[in-house]
Amino acid sequence: MNQNVLPPMYLQVKSFFIEKIENNVYKEQEKLPSERELSEKFQISRMTARNAITELVNEGYAYRDGVRGTFVANKKVKRNFITLDGFSGYLKQSGVVDVKTKVLEFSYIEADSWLSSKLNVPIGSGCYKLVRVRIGNDQPMAVEHTFINGAFTEGLLKxxxxxxxxxxxxxxxYSCMPKKSVNTLEMCYFNSYNANLLEVKKGTPGFITKGKGYDEFNNVIEYVEIYNRGDLFKFTYELRR
Incomplete structure (x- = not known):
């Protein structure tokens, strides 16, 4: 560590630990050195050590557990806006081995004015509603509300x-798998219903993704809203000129 050049020492210490965490030198749920240990190891003040730890916590690499200390956080699942894949596919690509799905509701419904606008179908059209909790490594990660255009999926309930x-x-x-998806990403605060399903406190911040999936003929096949735990996901996208 060099105390005579930029960036400041607390950022150098933070970067040191990020590299170690990303290379699995420090593994998930492993305890990190205390402020005292950091100050001795790097010859820095306790305040500088505290700032470095705070940065790690704020960026999601670590979490504090009361008097027990600071621990490496579970790695976040990468979701991108580049490729169109099923939710389970994203989890498996990110190294989540044990992927499960709990179906809360699966029913045939008629489109009201709201759903009519989402699926581009007449009011009263037959559709399907599918609500699932997505679970990875025995941890609820997201609640997914999917509405499916019934004109292309007769008999889906079986x-x-x-x-x-x-x-x-x-x-x-059905030969109508979505080939294109148009999505939005927003921050949200979980209400009691979603918080209970995700095993977090009401009002916990997270992300909601909303998207329409289109087939090759530009028909809307599905409309999806996914409530993602903010501590378990990070989102990537690609820009090109």
């Missing part, structure tokens, strides 16, 4: 989406 992939069924059984 499938068990706690075991089946929705995208796989749309592709192999």
């Amino acid at each position: 499938y068990d989406f706690s075991k089946e992939s929705l995208y796989n069924i749309l592709d192999t059984k």
Whole structure:
């Protein structure tokens, strides 16, 4: 560590630990050195050590657990706005091995004015509503509300989406798998319903993604709202000129 050049020492210490965490030198749930240990190791003040730890916590690399100390946080799942893939696919690509789905609701409904505008169908059209909790490594990660255009998916209720992939069924059984998706990403605060399902406190901040999925003929096949735990996900996108 060099105390005579920029960036400030607390940022150098933070960068040191980020590199170690990303290279699994410090593993998930492993305890990090205390402020006293950091100040001795790097020959810095306790305040500088505290600022470095605070930066790690603020950026999601670590968390504080009362008097027990500071620990490495679980790695966040990367979700991107570059490729169109099922939710389970994103989890597995990020190294989440044990992926499960709990179906809370799967029903046939008629489109009201709100759903009519989302799926571009007449009011009263037959649609499907599918509500699922996405679970990774025994931890609830997201609540997904999916509305599916019934004009292309007759008989969809016979499938068990706690075991089946929705995208796989749309592709192999109905030939209407979405080829394009238009999405928005917003910050949200979980209400009691979603907080309970995600096992967090009411008012905990997270992210909501909303998107329409289109088939190759530009028909809207699905409209999806996903409530993502903010401590478990990070989002990437690609820009090109």
